Amino acid sequence: MTARTPASGGAPIIDADGIGRTFTRSEGPLFRRRRRTVTAVRDVSFQVTAGEIVGYLGPNGAGKSTTMKMLTGILSPSAGRLRVTGLEPSRQRTRLAARMGVVFGQRTTLWWDLPLRDSLALTRHMYRVPARDHARRLAELTELLELGPFLATPVRQLSLGQRMRGDLTAALLHDPALLVLDEPTIGLDVVSKSTIREFLLRLNAERGTTILLTTHDLGDVERLCRRVIVIDHGSLAFDGDLAALRDGAPSPRTLVVDLAAPSEPIEVPGARTVRVRGTRQWLELDGNPAAVIADVSHHYAIADLTLNEPDIEDVVARLYRREGAARELSAG
Template sequence: MDGSGDVDGFIELDGVEKVFRVRRRTGRWRREVREVRAVDGISFRVPRGAMVGYIGPNGAGKSTTIKMLTGVLTPSGGRIRVAGTDPSRERVRLARRIGVVFGQRTTLWWDLPLRESYVLVRRLYRVPEARWRANLERCVELLELGALLDVPVRQLSLGQRMRGDIAAALLHDPEVLYLDEPTIGLDVVSKARVREFLRNVNAERGVTVLLTTHDLTDIEQLCDRVMVIDHGRLVYDGGLEGLHRVGGSERVLVVDLEREAEPIRVEGARPVRVEGPRQWLAFPAGASAAPLVARIAAEYPLVDLSVREPDIEDVIARMYERGAAVRGGGEDAPSRAVDAGDVPTA
């Protein structure tokens, strides 16, 4: 049966593993072969049209998972289906149904103008010209690429190239879009534009999106569901608010006052640092900053403020430690994905 019709499993992974054999020299003539388990028994399902965050620290197994989903790598064990297709066995067929943006590795042609890269994409995927033009015009307008079309890719900034790569990944109308750090190198305005573009693509075309990022704001604004991978294992699968509760994570409000003052005391936050007129206050990551800002502005001579999001690695480390403690600890404690109900609220 074609899994593409199964709304509960448009993307399916069952007990997927990926083991690499690494050779290491241990003497002048000796070499040792050891196994590195990059992905260790991951299982999850993503319904058609969902937008899901897939996050974790560097080396956790995110990129390895994405490469198996695209057919670049073959699993060492387990089963993968994307739209009813086995990626490793039907890679060419699947390629016409997916779009990929791999972080800082561009899919564009380095020495060609952006426009020429898009022409080659059309020929590569055999996209009818009318559909290609309509898709290109929409991407150029929403991502503001008009002034960049005749610029060689090598002359683009990282942020400009990322926007160019996102457009290239959508010109053939993929059903699935894999994004690795899509807002890296972008300024605040460009990040907002890219996020809005991705929301539109997901809502209007029903494109299924799997997003990896180190920017929690990307997840907050785009995804209702987040999966966390660490040491090759899925350690959390649920909502972002639940992730913050499980990890006990905090956001930091950086406040600049007109002059030095005693540590700010407001309900819902705690002072963590004071340097002259600048102060740092921590508050729960799942809470809104708006009430805090209103209280501080009403009671203190405020000049400026900003909010710093919790670091993903820190959130995962806290979650991993607390999850192990709640389940009795042990090396294998986080081997299953936890949800917000597994760990009490801090």
């Protein structure tokens, strides 16, 4: 792939300044309905610079989908200022579409009954990509995503992994500066997930494509993202690198010990045994891992040791609980 020339002026690809979104709902009996204002996103500010891969995380109902709809121009912010690739999304959607690619894991942009090749040809006309550029980009993406064996297959007959690779191709044929992905690996098998993750890393490294990713698959985050933004109850809960997220909401490490023979629960300073199954024991560490490992090795006959770092899912869950406790304390 040929690297993209950086945008002039160093302006951020995404610039969100205090954005919010409210909705009005009608409730109650038919002739006595009341209107209630619901806040989905409130006072969210962040910037994404060219070439970043950023994870946008949060539980269901946190405001992720509403944010994505504002970024793509489907919804207008009720408050704040938003620019994506220098454009105001809701007012300049057509121009923005030429600079952005979007993939929703649970919905396809491909034509269900057409062969994949024909779907991608129609996409070329939608984005008004010159035939020569389309042919070159399609050849590149066909090789990188291994589309060749099923380009002639109707979309409805593709596996989920094949269809996702087709959707990625459709989103990238016009060479966007920004790729927005919503659950791109949902429902995929391990091999398909790995293929897509490695492709996205290569796309970012070689093309400089900026990627904003929402996902519940924390494997995606750990493999792809150095920076994560966490949103909870519509508000920004965290914005920083993965290591800082772990430090800000620490989860204990786990030492898995395989003993030479069954034993009573291991007792050493700086750790507590949380599970025993046969000769294998799981220790939750409070102290220095090296000191704990040294103590265990000194006092017990060890067959094997494995130190497991906490899952990002656990870290994020702890962050939610911490933020929730802080809100209750401030409300009280």
